[in-house]
Amino acid sequence: MKVADVPGLPEGVADHLESGGIEELYPPQAEAVEAGVAEGESLVASVPTASGKTLVAELAMLSAVERGGKALYIVPLRALAGEKATEFEEFEQFGFSVGVSTGNYEDDGSRLSGNDIIVATSEKVDSLVRNGAGWIDDLSCVVADEVHLVDDDHRGPTLEVTLAKLRQRVQDLQVVALSATVGNADEIAEWLDAELVDSTWRPIDLRTGVHYGQGVHYDDGTQEELATGGSDSQTAAIVEDTLQDGGSTLVFVNSRRNAEAAARRLADVTKQGISDDDRQRLREVADEIRGVSDTETSDDLADAVEKGAAFHHAGLAREHRELVEDAFRERAIKVVSATPTLAAGVNTPSRRVVVRDWQRYDGTAGGMQPLSVLEVHQMFGRAGRPGRDPYGEAVLLANNHDELEELFDRYIYAEPEPVRSKLAAEPALRTHVLAAVATGFTTTEDALHEFLGETLYATQTDDPGRLKRVTKDVLAYLERNGFVEREDGTLRATSTGHLVSQLYVDPMSAATLVDGLRAAERGETASSGRQRASGDPEEAGFQTAGEMQETDSEADSDADGEGASPTPFGLFHLVSRTPDMYELYLRSGDREQYTELAYEREDELLGSAPREEEAAFEDWLSALKTAKLLEDWASELDEDRIAERYGVGPGDIRGKVETAEWLLHAAERLAGDLDDVESAAAVREARKRVEYGVREELLDLAGVRDVGRKRARRLYNAGIESRADLRNAEKSLVLGAVRGREKTAERILENVGHPDPEMDAVSADADAAAAAEEADRSGQANLGDFS
DNA sequence: TTTCGAGACCTCTAGACAGCATGTC
DNA sequence: CTAGAGGTCTCGAAA
Known part of the structure; x- marks a missing residue:
């Protein structure tokens, strides 16, 4: 099918695409058009990465807007929002305006309601719906990119609920769901009442295989020796072979440390035979990397980049990642060793992909767990750059013949797993049930069940009672915490409930914050809690045996209701123990160190502490470590010192700070809701200090x-x-x-x-x-x- | 005395969304 | 409780 034959496109678009080199549609694209994507039909496209999904989305959105209304493109990552928006901007010449909305970025100038195409993350869309964005009703088309992510425990339910909500709210909404190839695309299509295009077609060949011994065994039955010299490791041998062929390699490993170590070693392979042009460019990139941050991570990365290698993981600052991605796309960097960040993120194709580690540590499972077929295939999908490589190759590594066969069975010949909804879990339902009630979307328990019946979960489950049971528990939780009230069977959100829904925090986080703020008002801290918990101080609380130096008078005066305003450190700890703050790992020795710190600063820690022998104590300490990191940041300690002290990268520091800002903002609003003016002021100051990373005396200047x-x-x-x-x-x-x-x-x-x-x-x-x-x-x- | 390498032992573990109001070195 | 790569320490032999 020719682009010119696509119905419903605005004047000039077909010509424009043709002049850009797109005349003939790829087979899956043609199928999508035949299924009616350009005529308002809903569609699920389950196709490999880089097989032209974006064009399908564009055809749907442009034709939908042409018929009247707006189009919304939902992305899983903020970084992708910018990338997609840039792609869509090529149609601005035909009068389509493109807007972006994510948590940290909102298009200025044109408001969203004035845009024809809006790109946003699923959480942002959810938030916009919650906060009553009027333009939602004008939507005629929604595209959900990477829908297979509804399978994700943490963020999947948001995408699922958001899609269900949009469909219920907007009549005849066209839904275009783009998915990687998964085991049950038909179920997703059925859920969305959509046509299905299920294809494994790729624009360039992808050979997959397993490396073992001297060569690679491919899925087509062929074997190839690697043309390499003396590389000892399998990975190095493959990189060297690819390099001789003028190609680049992407290596997926299972930890940050492994990524860094691999880059260091592979740099010895790539440093040979770098062209003068590349050398010059690499030096520039390395300098820019060093300029981003003073940390050791930054230096290590720059050292590797100078030799043509790089690592990539979430400990890197955003700028680091972008520099590496760009230089890799330009082919100056020859090899990148990465954690899964790169498989899910922006487009970074490579001639060869090596999935070095196919198992990953999972504490909850108690050891190494194999990656899912879907995940490995996503990594495979990065192999082969359309228009530049004749083909792509993706390989796993085996240490022995048994493993060779296992890997073939497990990943090469295997179909990806079916996508399963993770909606029936308390954390997910807590927030979405509250939102549904708070926005007046549902006002009775029955209506709530009816709505939840429209989700993917409902179409998949064999145990329909489960969702009801969890919902019931969640409602009870929300009532208990004063977020929801029930009156003659009618559900209504309290003013606090509304606020929590609007702030977009997990209700459990909000409850933690409220508890902490109330404790502050009463002057209840870890020290007073410990005093009260037992007559025998040796047994109570968290302190290590024996060492009591707190004066009774101090603790008593705190305990009898005269609340001092909370300190920044106390507030940092409070937000850090919220489920919305990702925990810092407690390393060996940390337990002792932070138990001591908890003891020293118990007067500042809001609420009562868990006892040392309780399981919750570990989390509480981990939050203390995070709080200390935030305090160091807000005391102007240099980034490199923080990175060193906590064993984190610059990206982690930025991430923690960003989350703390957000949660402190929520805490400030909640303090206002409690009419606790004093705490609200204290929280505000703590927030500012984190935001600017300064001590109190600099707050005015740093603004x-x-x-x-x-x-x-x-x-x-x-x-x-x-x-x-x-x-x-x-x-x-x-x-x-x-x-x-x-x-x-x-x-x-x-x-x-x-x-x-x-x-x-x-x-x-x-x-x-x-x-x-x-x-x-x-x-x-x-x-x-x-x- | 210093250096080097093999092997035993120890350590540590992927990712990243959200509010709000404007701007780091 | 389960794994496994990398880092580090230790010891012994060679330089």
Whole structure:
């Protein structure tokens, strides 16, 4: 089928696509058109990656908008939202406006309601629906990318519920669901009342196989020796072979450490025979990487990149990842060893893919668990770059003949697993049941069941009672915590319930925050809890045996109702023990160290602590570790020191800070809801300190545009302590504080409203410069009590 | 005395969404 | 309780 034959497309679009080299549709695309995607028919397309799913979505959205209405494109990752939006922007010339909305990014200028095509994450869509975005009713087409993710324990239910909600709310909504090849695409199609295109067709060949001994055994029965010299490891041999063929390799491993170690070793292979052009480019990229962050992770990455290799995992800062992805796409970087981040993320195709580790540690399962077929196939799918490689190859590695056969059976010949809904789990239902009630979407338990009956879960389960039972438990939980009320069988959200739904936090997080804030009001801390818990202090609480040094009078005065306002550290701990904060791993030795810290600072820790022998104690300590990280950040400790102290990467620090900001914002609103003005102010300050990463005295300065934690400290040390000071500051002082950067100094003064920001003929003040140097050293200071 | 390598033992474990109001070095 | 790669330490032999 030709593009020109696609019905319903706006004037000019077909010509435009043809001039871009797309004349003939790929077979699955043609099937989709025949099934009516361009005429408003719902469709599930279960096809391999890179087989032209995006065009199917575009045809659906453009024709839908042409008929009237808006189109919504739901992505699983924020990083993909930008990528997709950029792709869709090529149609802006035909009058279609594209908008993006994710948690950390919202298109300015044109409001979403003015856009024809909106790209958003599933959570953001859910949130928009909850908060009553009016344009939802104007939708005529929704595209859900990577729908097989409804299988995900944590985030799958959101996508599932969101789709169900949109379908119920908007009459005749066209739903286009794009999926990887899965075992039960037909079930998904049935759920969505959609046509099905189920195909394994790929635009370029993909050979899959297993490497064992000297060569690769392929799925077509052929074997190939690798043309390599003396590489000892299997992975190195494959990389070397691919390199001789002028191709790049993507290696999937099961841990960050393995990714880094592999990159280090593979760099010895790639460093030979780098062209002068590549060398130059790699050096640039390495410099940029070093510029992103001062951490060891950053240096290690840059070292590898200079030799043509790289690693990729979530400990990297976002900028790191983008630099690596871009340089790999440009083929300057020859090999990337990655955790699954790269399999799910933006498009980074490679000539060869090596799935080195097919098992991954899973604490809940008590050991190594095999990856799912779907996951391995997703990794395989990164092999072969359309238009650049003649074919792609993806291989697993076997250590012996038995493993060779096992891998063939398990992954090469195997069909992907069916997708199963994970909706009937308390954490998922807590938030979605509350949202359904709070938005007035459902007002009775029956209506709730009716709605939940429209989900994929309902079509799949053999135990229809289960969803009802869990829903009942969840409703009881929501009532108990004062989020939902029941009156003559009518469900109604309380004002707190509405707020929680709007804030988009897990109701359990909200309950934790409310408990903590109330405890603060009553002056109830870990220390008072311990005092009360038992007459015998040796047995109560979490402290290690014997060491009591808290004065009774202090603890008593806290306990009898005179609440002091919570400290930042107490609040950091509070948000860290919320289920919405991902836990930091407690390493050996940490238990002892943080138990001691808990003891030292028990007066600040809100609510009562679990006893040391309780299972919950571990989590509580882990939250304490996170709280300490946040406190270090909000005390201007340098990133590299934090990374080193907690064994994390720059990406983890940013992630924790971002989550803390969000939860502290929720806590602030909840404190307001409790009419606890004092706590609300304390929470607000804690939030600001995390947001800017500064101590209290810099809060005013750090709010100025172009002034971050570093510059604020330099200015402060030079004697400029507030915005008012800055507005009236001697210019030479400011220039000295920013280490003689005239442009920077001018921008800052402009932003703060200085009457004359012009820096010509101003020379830097030596004392201020010295103070700036001093500020840099303070970030290295060993804050906190342990090394 | 220093250096090197094999082997025993120990350590640690993937990912990433959300609010709100604007801007780091 | 279950795994397994990598890092680190230790010991002995060679330089």
